[in-house]
Amino acid sequence: MDKNYRERYQFYRRLGRRLAAVMEVNHILEAVRAEAKQVVPAAMEACILLLDPEAAAYTRPLQCDLYDTPRNCLSCKRNRSAVQTALARRKAVVLNRPGSVTRPDGTVVATGPEAAMPILVKGEALAVGTVLIRPGARFTRREFFLMRDLADIAGNHLMGAKLHWQVTQEKMKISQSLTQLIPFVPRTVARLAHEEPEGLAQGKQRRQVAVLFVDIEGYSRLFASMPEEKVNQLVERFFSSFVDPIHRSGGDINETAGDGLMIIFADPDPAAGAKKAVEAAFDIQASASMNNLSLGRDADPLRLKMGINLGQALVGPTRLAGSLGSRMTYTASGPVTNLAARLADMAQGGDILVSQAVQEHIQGLWPSYSKGEVCFKGMDQAVRVYSLMSG
Known part of the structure; x- marks a missing residue:
């Protein structure tokens, strides 16, 4: 046994x-x-x-x-x-x-x-x-x-x-x-889904960010001068040339509309975040200029208007749920984002407008020109605005 x-x-x-x-x-x-x-x-x-x-x-x-x-x-x-x-x-x-x-x-x-x-x-x-x-x-x-x-x-x-x-x-x-969805979602969402899927279930957190809005000036007027398909091709071509400069500066393209982009630079150092956003704005401006040269002498150039703001915002995944499914994006919300959007609306003729918070962190790196204090709709106090293009 x-x-x-x-x-x-x-x-x-x-x-x-x-x-x-x-x-x-x-x-x-x-x-x-x-x-x-x-x-x-x-x-x-x-x-x-x-x-x-x-x-x-x-x-x-x-x-x-x-x-x-x-x-x-x-x-x-x-x-x-x-x-x-x-x-x-x-x-x-x-x-x-x-x-x-x-x-x-x-x-x-x-x-x-x-x-x-x-x-x-x-x-x-x-x-x-x-x-x-x-x-x-x-x-x-x-x-x-x-x-x-x-x-x-x-x-x-x-x-x-x-x-x-x-x-x-x-x-x-x-x-x-x-992999198939990556082109359609912000890079941060793709990274969370791949590396930290549990992060997708977490709520937004207050973080230091710089927010850059890029809009096309006179977007609606483009449809009066050319077919809709050509307008879409033109805008897609311009915006595609902005992707590499944005990523190179550490930005995350959060939202796209027909005529604009919202870009988030999440950096705990305010000075670094402001510098990245401004670098990206100038690179985008340079890419737009190169694209305009290729349109030919008779074509009207496509002008951009940009606004940059800096501060604390609620940052993280946003889930929009409906009866037929849900959509998730990664965004920053709050007064910081709202002011950046208002600055982009105000900018004209290819200008880049920044808030005082941004201007204070880029002094000595780029010249800035005061536009005075501006009262924006929906805001209680006037805001000092600076241009990075002209006085």
């Missing part, structure tokens, strides 16, 4: 080492097969026939010892008598009569008795383990019980490996979907 316990202990320990950290189904099949051959010295072949209809998607053909080329056990052993009997009885069986296997080239391989045992997980037959031994040999009682133990262990590992495969497939689908 002590010998049997010791042998089973060694068996479990050896198999545990073989299967440690293994999550790929074929590796499990190979490990179980190798252990079965060690448990049954007279084995000619051992395999696990997976009954899962999806098995072909997450396994590959194994090299069967009875054939001279790789064979998929999912098909070649399914109809063997021992397999069918074990499934019908839902318990391990041994067929002691001799048999044979015919290879594709017509060669016949003589075999001895065959043992088959269903691998049951939660009452369902996940697979069938089979062992064929040499002609004239017999299965011992010890071998039979060890094979049954092996089937139980294999079932748990195979189910875990399949679940791991399913999760991996789901992650791949999500990753592919995110």
Whole structure:
């Protein structure tokens, strides 16, 4: 009795080492097969026939010892008598009569008795383990019980490996979907979804930001001078040239409308945030000038008007939910954003207007020209405004 316990202990320990950290189904099949051959010295072949209809998607053909080329056990052993009997009885069986296997080239391989045992997980037959031994040999009682133990262990590992495969497939689908969606969502939302998905469930947080609004001057008048399709192509061409300068300065394009962009520069250092926003504004202005040159002498140039403000704002994901679904964006909201939008509305002739908060942090880097105090609609106090283009 002590010998049997010791042998089973060694068996479990050896198999545990073989299967440690293994999550790929074929590796499990190979490990179980190798252990079965060690448990049954007279084995000619051992395999696990997976009954899962999806098995072909997450396994590959194994090299069967009875054939001279790789064979998929999912098909070649399914109809063997021992397999069918074990499934019908839902318990391990041994067929002691001799048999044979015919290879594709017509060669016949003589075999001895065959043992088959269903691998049951939660009452369902996940697979069938089979062992064929040499002609004239017999299965011992010890071998039979060890094979049954092996089937139980294999079932748990195979189910875990399949679940791991399913999760991996789901992650791949999500990753592919995110890749396809990246052009349509702010970079910050894409990054959160990929790196910190739990962050999408968090509310907005108060953060230091610089906000840049870019609008097209006289946008509605463009439709009077050219077809709608041409206007859309022109605007898309201009805005596309702004993307690299914005990202280069660390900005995140938050919202796009027909004639404008909202860009957020989230930097805890106010001076750094103001500097990034102004750099992006000048780069955008330069890109617009290059695009205007390509329009030709007779075409009216496309002029931009920009406004920049700086301060604390509520920043984070915003979810708009409806009966048919929801949309998520990443935005900054509050007085800081509102003033940046008002400054862009006020700017004319390609001007860049900034608030006093921005002007104070860029002194010495760029010249600025006071436009005096302005009372904007919806604001209680007058705001001092500065231009970065002219006095």
